[in-house]
Amino acid sequence: MRSGGCSVQQALTPEATTMVKQAMALARRRGHAQVTPLHVASTMLSSSTGLFRTACLQSHTHPLQCRALELCLNVSLNRLPTSTGSPLLVPCISNALVAAFKR
Numbered sequence: 001m002r003s004g005g006c007s008v009q010q011a012l013t014p015e016a017t018t019m020v021k022q023a024m025a026l027a028r029r030r031g032h033a034q035v036t037p038l039h040v041a042s043t044m045l046s047s048s049t050g051l052f053r054t055a056c057l058q059s060h061t062h063p064l065q066c067r068a069l070e071l072c073l074n075v076s077l078n079r080l081p082t083s084t085g086s087p088l089l090v091p092c093i094s095n096a097l098v099a100a101f102k103r
Contacts, residue, residue, distance in 0.1 A: 012101070019043055019050070020093075027091040031082035034094040038080070042073040 012020065023039040032039070044052035045066070056066040083089075 019047070022047075024091055024093075026077075028089075030077060030080070031084075032077075032080050033083040033091055035091050035097055036080070036094045037097050037100050038073060038076050040097065040100075042070070042077060045070055045073060 019040060020035070023043040024035050026043055027033075027035045027039050041052065044050045045056065047053060053066065056069060057063060
């Protein structure tokens with residue numbers, strides 16, 4: 001699946017590629033074997049200059065709603081299975097994330 005992920009990344013803007021790389025780092029830190037849309041959403045929301053965070057803050061009247069979304073994403077990430085392999089291995093991009101990129 002890694003080769004499919006690389007071809008998708010080549011079609012992304014530099015900013016999107018940076019987000020995917022940060023999401024991959026997040027998945028690696030958490031011991032996840034795959035990078036999922038949850039990793040990307042969490043990365044985009046945690047970026048102070050990201051469009052997702054800006055949109056979240058502008059669409060809600062209270063900034064704590066954006067924080068609540070961050071916590072929900074974190075809980076979902078905590079529920080993903082972890083791999084016990086080498087932490088040096090790069091997680092592959094999940095089929096769900098590839099499908100999301102193709103849309």
